[in-house]
Amino acid sequence: QVQLVQSGAEVKKPGASVKVSCKVSGYTLTELSMHWVRQAPGKGLEWMGGFDPEDGETIYAQKFQGRVTMTEDTSTDTAYMELSSLRSEDTAVYYCATDKGGSYYRFGAFDIWGQGTMVTVSS
Amino acid sequence: DIQLTQSPSFLSASVGDRVTITCRASQGISSYLAWYQQKPGKAPKLLIYAASTLQSGVPSRFSGSGSGTEFTLTISSLQPEDFATYYCQQLNSYPGTFGGGTKVEIK
Numbered sequence: 001q002v003q004l005v006q007s008g009a010e011v012k013k014p015g016a017s018v019k020v021s022c023k024v025s026g027y028t029l030t031e032l033s034m035h036w037v038r039q040a041p042g043k044g045l046e047w048m049g050g051f052d053p054e055d056g057e058t059i060y061a062q063k064f065q066g067r068v069t070m071t072e073d074t075s076t077d078t079a080y081m082e083l084s085s086l087r088s089e090d091t092a093v094y095y096c097a098t099d100k101g102g103s104y105y106r107f108g109a110f111d112i113w114g115q116g117t118m119v120t121v122s123s
Numbered sequence: 124d125i126q127l128t129q130s131p132s133f134l135s136a137s138v139g140d141r142v143t144i145t146c147r148a149s150q151g152i153s154s155y156l157a158w159y160q161q162k163p164g165k166a167p168k169l170l171i172y173a174a175s176t177l178q179s180g181v182p183s184r185f186s187g188s189g190s191g192t193e194f195t196l197t198i199s200s201l202q203p204e205d206f207a208t209y210y211c212q213q214l215n216s217y218p219g220t221f222g223g224g225t226k227v228e229i230k
Binding site: 037052061100116 | 159161169172210218
């Protein structure tokens with residue numbers, strides 16, 4: 001059974017960066033396609049980016065291009081999402097989630113989710 | 124980008140009611156559509172993928188249908204634990220997008 005455990009809440013000042021981790025257990029990270037989704041307080045879900053097994057590349061939403069970096073440490077089965085140049089509008093819960101197709105096929109549906117990490121950006 | 128428009132955005136219903144939520148895509152997405160349920164303070168939960176396939180462990184009162192640009196999520200008999208917000212989502216093409224959500228509340 002795959003489980004995703006995320007790092008704890010963060011408070012950052014505008015202009016700073018934040019790095020959120022997502023530890024995988026039950027599978028190895030190489031067997032999964034990891035995505036990141038965020039949700040501002042009281043708002044809907046927003047896809048930030050993720051690994052496309054069909055291209056073998058990480059795809060970022062244009063909105064976050066240049067500010068977001070998604071990386072993986074396969075030695076510890078931990079995925080990371082780093083967002084830079086933070087502004088107040090980045091205040092949100094950030095989720096990691098895996099595609100149901102694993103690292104082989106893009107189902108385009110996220111079956112396993114982390115518990116979420118609250119990131120607050122405030123001066 | 125593909126826009127997903129959910130309707131209604133809010134729905135008031137009673138236990139035992141049949142509930143239908145619609146998701147319209149701004150362009151065709153084949154069957155690359157998923158439905159999620161989210162309760163306050165919790166991560167979303169996958170209900171349906173590939174437009175109509177029930178995720179393992181999800182009660183059979185949930186069903187999905189549609190292809191192309193119009194999709195529906197149906198709850199055949201609403202249960203107390205079904206009061207939540209529901210989202211549709213596509214990853215047929217990048218960027219992935221979500222619908223705006225449908226909040227289902229108790230009448």
